[in-house]
Amino acid sequence: MTSFEFRREFFADERQGQLNEIGKPTIRQDILGHVTGRSPYYDDHLFDGLLHMRCVRSPHHHARIVSVDFSEAARMEGVRRVVGPDDVPKNLNTLLSLIGFGKEDEPLLTPSKVAYRGEPILAIVAESERQARAAVQAVRVEWEELPHVLDVEEALKPNAPVVNATYPGNTFEYYDKYDHQKLRFGDVEQGFAKADQIVEGSYRMSPIEQAPMETCGAIAVPETNDRIACYTSTQALFFSLATTAKLLDMSSARLHFVGGTVGGGFGGKVDSIVEPMSVLGALLTGAPVKFMWDREEEMQVGAPRGAELWKIKDGIDSRGRIVARSFTGYFDSGAYTRLSSYAVVKATGHLPGPYSIPNVASNVFCVFTNRTPATAMRGFGITGVDFAIECQMDRGARATNMNPIDFRILNAYRDGDMKAHRRLAKNTALIECCQVVADKARWIIGSQSRTQSSLRGGGGEKAHVPATVIDEEGRIGDRRRSDVPTAPHSAGGRKRRLPEGSLRGEDVVAAPPQNPDMLGDAPASDPAASPENGRTLARPRFGPPAEVQVDRPRPRRPQARERPAIPAAPARPSTRRPLRRRTSVSRHVSGFRRR
Amino acid sequence: MIKVDTYRAVAEAEASMDGQSRYMGGGTLVMRDLNYGSYGFERLVRCTDPRLNSVRRDRGRIVIGAGLTMAECAENRDLAFLAAPAMGVGGPAVRNMATVGGNLFAPPPFGDFATAMLALDARVRTAGGEELGIEALLASRRTFRRIVTEIEFLPPPRGGFRFRKVSRVKPKGVSVLSICALLPQSGGRIRGARIAFNGMGATPLRATGSEAALEGRPLDRNGIAPALDAALQGLSPADDELATSWYRRTVAPVYLRRMLLERSHAY
Numbered sequence: 099m100t101s102f103e104f105r106r107e108f109f110a111d112e113r114q115g116q117l118n119e120i121g122k123p124t125i126r127q128d129i130l131g132h133v134t135g136r137s138p139y140y141d142d143h144l145f146d147g148l149l150h151m152r153c154v155r156s157p158h159h160h161a162r163i164v165s166v167d168f169s170e171a172a173r174m175e176g177v178r179r180v181v182g183p184d185d186v187p188k189n190l191n192t193l194l195s196l197i198g199f200g201k202e203d204e205p206l207l208t209p210s211k212v213a214y215r216g217e218p219i220l221a222i223v224a225e226s227e228r229q230a231r232a233a234v235q236a237v238r239v240e241w242e243e244l245p246h247v248l249d250v251e252e253a254l255k256p257n258a259p260v261v262n263a264t265y266p267g268n269t270f271e272y273y274d275k276y277d278h279q280k281l282r283f284g285d286v287e288q289g290f291a292k293a294d295q296i297v298e299g300s301y302r303m304s305p306i307e308q309a310p311m312e313t314c315g316a317i318a319v320p321e322t323n324d325r326i327a328c329y330t331s332t333q334a335l336f337f338s339l340a341t342t343a344k345l346l347d348m349s350s351a352r353l354h355f356v357g358g359t360v361g362g363g364f365g366g367k368v369d370s371i372v373e374p375m376s377v378l379g380a381l382l383t384g385a386p387v388k389f390m391w392d393r394e395e396e397m398q399v400g401a402p403r404g405a406e407l408w409k410i411k412d413g414i415d416s417r418g419r420i421v422a423r424s425f426t427g428y429f430d431s432g433a434y435t436r437l438s439s440y441a442v443v444k445a446t447g448h449l450p451g452p453y454s455i456p457n458v459a460s461n462v463f464c465v466f467t468n469r470t471p472a473t474a475m476r477g478f479g480i481t482g483v484d485f486a487i488e489c490q491m492d493r494g495a496r497a498t499n500m501n502p503i504d505f506r507i508l509n510a511y512r513d514g515d516m517k518a519h520r521r522l523a524k525n526t527a528l529i530e531c532c533q534v535v536a537d538k539a540r541w542i543i544g545s546q547s548r549t550q551s552s553l554r555g556g557g558g559e560k561a562h563v564p565a566t567v568i569d570e571e572g573r574i575g576d577r578r579r580s581d582v583p584t585a586p587h588s589a590g591g592r593k594r595r596l597p598e599g600s601l602r603g604e605d606v607v608a609a610p611p612q613n614p615d616m617l618g619d620a621p622a623s624d625p626a627a628s629p630e631n632g633r634t635l636a637r638p639r640f641g642p643p644a645e646v647q648v649d650r651p652r653p654r655r656p657q658a659r660e661r662p663a664i665p666a667a668p669a670r671p672s673t674r675r676p677l678r679r680r681t682s683v684s685r686h687v688s689g690f691r692r693r
Numbered sequence: 694m695i696k697v698d699t700y701r702a703v704a705e706a707e708a709s710m711d712g713q714s715r716y717m718g719g720g721t722l723v724m725r726d727l728n729y730g731s732y733g734f735e736r737l738v739r740c741t742d743p744r745l746n747s748v749r750r751d752r753g754r755i756v757i758g759a760g761l762t763m764a765e766c767a768e769n770r771d772l773a774f775l776a777a778p779a780m781g782v783g784g785p786a787v788r789n790m791a792t793v794g795g796n797l798f799a800p801p802p803f804g805d806f807a808t809a810m811l812a813l814d815a816r817v818r819t820a821g822g823e824e825l826g827i828e829a830l831l832a833s834r835r836t837f838r839r840i841v842t843e844i845e846f847l848p849p850p851r852g853g854f855r856f857r858k859v860s861r862v863k864p865k866g867v868s869v870l871s872i873c874a875l876l877p878q879s880g881g882r883i884r885g886a887r888i889a890f891n892g893m894g895a896t897p898l899r900a901t902g903s904e905a906a907l908e909g910r911p912l913d914r915n916g917i918a919p920a921l922d923a924a925l926q927g928l929s930p931a932d933d934e935l936a937t938s939w940y941r942r943t944v945a946p947v948y949l950r951r952m953l954l955e956r957s958h959a960y
Contacts, residue, residue: 228695231730392729 108530109553128359137360139312143329145319145386149178151379152230152389154220154237155399156212159468160246160259163210163219167238171222174236176229179383181221183209186378187347192435193369196340201271203264204434204471206345206374211244213261213433214470216399223379223387246468250407250428253467254577254584261433261466270431270439270464271574277463278572279446280586281425283518284457284564285595286413287587289422293413297497300409301486305402305430308475312361314400315390316372318380326380327354330373333363341370342377353377365474369401369436404438404472405430408486409585413457418498420509423450425460426585427483432471437478439464444479447519451487452528454511454560458518459586461572503536507547514557522561526552565598695727699739706740707820707840714738716840718760719790721783722799745794745842748772756845759794759817763806766793774854778809778873781858784865794841797827798834801892802935805858805871807831808897811889812854812873815846831896853877857952859892859944861935868892869936870945872952876912883907888920888949893928893941902926903949917953921946 102121131137154166168180183189183205190202208219220237224230245259252258253268260266269277290296316330332338335357343350355373372389379387391400406429413422427445431438442464450458491509495502510528517523529552536543571589576582582589700706710716715734717723723737745760748769755771766772767779767788782791782805796806797817807827815827819839827844830837853876860866870892877885886907888900902923910916930941 226694228727228730232732235730235732394729 105530105534108527132360138358139361140315140317140329140331140356140358141312141388141390143317143356145317147385148317149223149225149379149383149385149387150227150230150390151181151221151223151375151387152227152234153207153218153375154222154234154239155395156208156215156217156219156241158212158241158243158246159215159248160244160261161212161241162244163208163212164240164242165238166220166240168220168222168236170238171233171236174224174229174233176225177222177233178225178385179223179379180233181207181223181378181382183207183219185382186345186374188345191341191345193337193341193437194435194440195344196337200435200439201264203262204436206371206378211263213466214399214468216395216470217433218399221375221379221389223383248467248469250405250430250463250465250467251584253465254463256578256581259468261468262435265435265466267575267578268466269577270435270442270466272442275574276572277574277577278461278584279442279464280572281446281449281458281460281462281518282566282568282586283459283520284422285567286422286424286457286459287567289457290411290413290424292415293421294416295414295497297412297414297490297494298410299486299490299493300407301489302408303406303482303485305405305470305472306475307397307400307402308362308364308366309396310362310364310366313391313393313396314367314372315388316376317386317388318373318376319386320380320384321354325352325354326377327356328373328377329356329358330376331361331363331367332357332370332373333365333367334370337368338370338373342374345374346378346381364476365403365478366400369471369473399470401432401436401471401473403475403478403482404432404441405469406482406486408483410486410490411585412490412494414494414498418500418505418508420453420455420494422457423453423455424458424586425449425462425483427460427462428584429462429464429479430467430469430472431464432469433466434471435464436471436473438472441474441479445483448480448483449518451484451491452511452526453487453491453506453509454515454523454556455509455518456560456564461584461586463584501541501543501547503532503541504544504547507532507543507550510550510552512552512554512556512560515560516563520563523556526556528552563599566596567593568596569593695735695737697737697739699741701741703740703742703745703820703840703842706738710738710838710840711736716740718792718795719762721787721791722795722803740840751845753847754845755848756843757793758843759792759797759841761793763788763791763793763796766806774849775806775809777856778806778858778871781805781856781868781871793844797830797841797844798837800895802867802869802933804897805856805868805873805891808871808889808891809856809873810844810846811897811899812875812887813846813849814875814887815844817841818843818845828899834896849875850877855952857948859948867935870930870941870948872945872949874952876907876953878912881911882909883912883916884909890928890945893925893930893945895931898928900924900926900928900949912953914954917950920953921950924949 104117104121128137171177172180186206189205189207191204192200192202194200195202207221208217212219222230222233224233247253247258247261253261258268261268265271267277271277272279312331314331316328319327321327330338335355339350339353339355343353376387376389379389409426411424412420415421429438429442442462446460446462449460491506492502495505498505507529511523511526513524513526515523529550533548569587569591571591572582698709700709713734714736715723717737717739745758746765747758748761748771749756763779763782767776782788793806796804797810799807810827811831816824817827817830818824820842821839855876856873858871859869861869868891870890873889875887876883886904888903889897890900891897903920906919906923907917924946925942930938932938
């Protein structure tokens, strides 16, 4: 058994000594139903005349549909409706279209070409599940198998099969310009040239299925008021509702979605496939329709955490400092986009991990292969690359003959350091976490490491956006024409050097925060504007002066007229004590004690 | 539509069976097939004869009903030596339903209890009164169409029966393979060992090479060495989702060694 241990000695001035929630017993609002077995699964909802929907799926990784003959299936006992691609009003979608990201690339029922094993092409609605299964077996499909590609690096080669017609280069397209997400910070090539040694590593992660206890599914039930109720396993209720309304070209006001709190999700129940299918079945038959994956479908077509491949190159100086780091990352999106495009952006924002490295570059690809589409799962976009980074840190420690914890503390970021995505680090606590971990593991670290603090040594020179080399390699379509190397700065072509403190040729301090309440411990922009151009100084003063704690301004309190006209939730004065001052409380250092 | 017929007498149940019927013991295999669209049958046959759940002694042999559940078997004092293989089957819900008779027909990765029956050299009896050895049943089980009613075997000598289930997920993973051994000793030496593996072929199989190599040998590191070298004779594990054939071949002698040397696993 473990217990939470609050290490009060760290950052003592940032909060009151008492935590109000963490480590305290709290009754979850849904726990009574769980422990008494009353929390309903979606499959617990029973309806008279319930019909069952099952899909005809591709047995091939990649194939063209030559013909489909469902005449025998349609005549079978109990079969009420055969649902084909033409029955889907808008049979092309991409999940993140709801936030305007990406192109429509995935049909609900595939009309002409399948791009992964298990891709649905037709659905049967029957009076019993057994009848639906039997009818699915009776559908005759003639396939023309196509060459397939299952490896991300193979998929980027010029002659690789085109997996996804919307993205003929087999990659998601970023900003209508590049076939990958770029990150450029400083000059990695110069950093590598100055380094005493180069350490390279390659890290590969397999897909992981979320394996929920209740498989994905939904039951759609026509209501008398021309609405459809949908009892669903979704973990993103309104996302699924909006996706259903979009695919079926109907007003979302006609949809009444009912979710639940049991059955498991872990990211595997956001893809909103089963809801439009069941609602479509109900619309076409006028009867309640259940579309529920069996366990085999859950494993085969349920979108997993995607596979990843990361190649990391470090330049390390004689003191053990990482002076340059470059990444080439590949997210295997499977045949369609789902959420991997977003995972790439998320991962890029995380680079180069919690370390202060003056020169960083990355090319991260969202690659289409003939595998099951990948989706969300617990920190997707971050966990994979974090694994790669920490393995690489161990490799760097071995290469420099350093204690791995000392190596991490030496290279750790600190409050006030500029991160590669142009935000100042704040509330950093890696150093303290390393110190606590070393204690807990009885791992001896150097006296120098013992005296370090996240509050000291950051900022100053490290608060600057360095002069940065940019390039235009990897434009959309380039890789179809020739074999273009994938690592940053490896493809040749025109490069430019942006002056220190600038981004895209414009002087910047850092990317501005989107909301005032995101202002944490460091100023978002330097109040001292340049007298020369009336804009921010090209070389702004970032972070604290040397040897001074990071300035922590109070966040701007919203004005009375800005407050939302929503009654506040009842407070719990007995358990919640007001904080002495409003500061970010995202930094925790804790240890886990085994009892 | 699936039809379910329940009979009081097992002979009636057997007489009613035809090509479209499937006998249902505990249902842990049949219902899965049914739910996942197996079309080999249209009718389920059940039997409520209480004798199917009995445990008795007959001239020194133990006779257990084929309908005895794994949970009942694990709780039965007279069957304490079978508690480990019975508890190795599924979780509590599965053990509450899964039967001894059904396990004889369970393909890998299931069927670990049948491995114990093979090590014990059990004999099975059918509703029609026919008797046959466990090996003959296992060899013909894919096409066997009679209802097994009883299984009988001699109780093992004290300290002479061992079972080990090998899974990659602890404590309740699916079996990669399992090993069961009957190890009678005389004067500190093995006499007439029977060693059975599950997961090393399409059915539980005897490691006849190891059995022969153990004859007259003591159960110590040197004594079992020839048996380990011969462990894979006659076994042909397959590649599947749980492990490759190579992996099973590699680990089988290792687990056999651990089982033979670790006395804590002996009943």
